Amino acid sequence: MKVFKKILIFLGYLSLTGILVAYFYFATVLVYKKNQTRCQEISIHIRDSAEIPLTRTHEVLAYLGKKGWILPGKDFSEIDLYRLEKDIELFGAVRQCNAVKNINGVLRLDIWQHTPLFILESHSGVFYVTEEGFVFPLEKKEKMPLLTVHGNVPFLHNPVFRGKIDSTDVWLQDAIPFVSYICGNSFWAEKTQSIRVEAPEDIYILPKENLILSIGSTNHFIDKMNKLWEFYRVLEPRGGEARYELVDARFKDQLVCKHRKN
CATH class of the missing domain: 3.40.50.11690 (Cell division protein FtsQ/DivIB)
Known part of the structure; x- marks a missing residue:
């Protein structure tokens, strides 16, 4: 009888552990998928900054703020990447901007300047x-x-x-x-x-x-x-x-x- 009781307790703990593992797994998957569909951060890369020191990362961020681009926390489906690129190309020495999102929720902006x-x-x-x-x-x-x-x-x-x-x-x-x-x-x-x-x-x-x-x-x-x-x-x-x-x-x-x- 005691052995049977121990088996039941063990199975209970095992079931509870399985439920918790499944919960955390699916919660992690949901968070990961949410991160994929939402902008978590902006990563700006000015590709020719060494040769043409005219544009700084903080200046691009300030410009985006003035233009009303609130990007972190926003779903990628709500961000018009083409219009974002064209807006940035109107700033200062910027000649070209490529905007790309990755699976980690990072919006990468690659920028080239006029020479x-x-x-x-x-x-x-x-x-x-x-x-x-x-x-x-x-x-x-x-x-x-x-x-x-x-x-x-x-x-x-x-x-x-x-x-x-x-x-x-x-x-x-x-x-x-x-x-x-x-x-x-x-x-x-x-x-x-x-x-x-x-x-x-x-x-x-x-x-x-x-x-x-x-x-x-x-x-x-x-x-x-x-x-x-x-x-x-x-x-x-x-x-x-x-x-x-x-x-x-x-x-x-x-x-x-x-x-x-x-």
């Missing part, structure tokens, strides 16, 4: 300009170490303009290949400190030396740059920098050098 070619300082504001003609405002005090184009730049957009330039931005469309040439040429990239614009067809290259190089407009800029190179090849070694204050490449087939005043 600035130079800095444009106009009367309406300061902007980064890419080789593809995309313009966005410089919003931080710290600038990337890029060539600066400044002066009376014919750029009439508002200070917060962000977007691709169009056919109305004729001067900038012509200036981009010129600046790209300078930045892509090892000699001129090292030599040039900035580019000053007095008027649309009155452009000066300011080298690191106490000298002014004039090219006029950007028309036939490669021919003009080749003439300026001849100054550095022939005259600069013979004291050209000390002798001349202005080297003018505007005129066809000739280079005009203006002497310094005594």
Whole structure:
């Protein structure tokens, strides 16, 4: 009788243990499935941040908050990932965003940025300009170490303009290949400190030396740059920098050098 009673007690404990195990198992499964369908956290990866230090993770999170995106705790079925990507692509230097959810409830945002070619300082504001003609405002005090184009730049957009330039931005469309040439040429990239614009067809290259190089407009800029190179090849070694204050490449087939005043 005692043995039978012990067996019943053992079976009772065994049944209770089985019920508890089943309960915790199904509870865990339910929680796991719930985590799969609900956003638990956001993981932001700015893939080119080392080369282009313009966008920070906390800035993206703050931007999402301002735009009304409350993501943690929300079911993925209620999150329009395509619209989320497009909203983020409207922010600062962001060029592309890929939003992907995983089985752990993590929403991963992979971000790539626009690559600035130079800095444009106009009367309406300061902007980064890419080789593809995309313009966005410089919003931080710290600038990337890029060539600066400044002066009376014919750029009439508002200070917060962000977007691709169009056919109305004729001067900038012509200036981009010129600046790209300078930045892509090892000699001129090292030599040039900035580019000053007095008027649309009155452009000066300011080298690191106490000298002014004039090219006029950007028309036939490669021919003009080749003439300026001849100054550095022939005259600069013979004291050209000390002798001349202005080297003018505007005129066809000739280079005009203006002497310094005594």
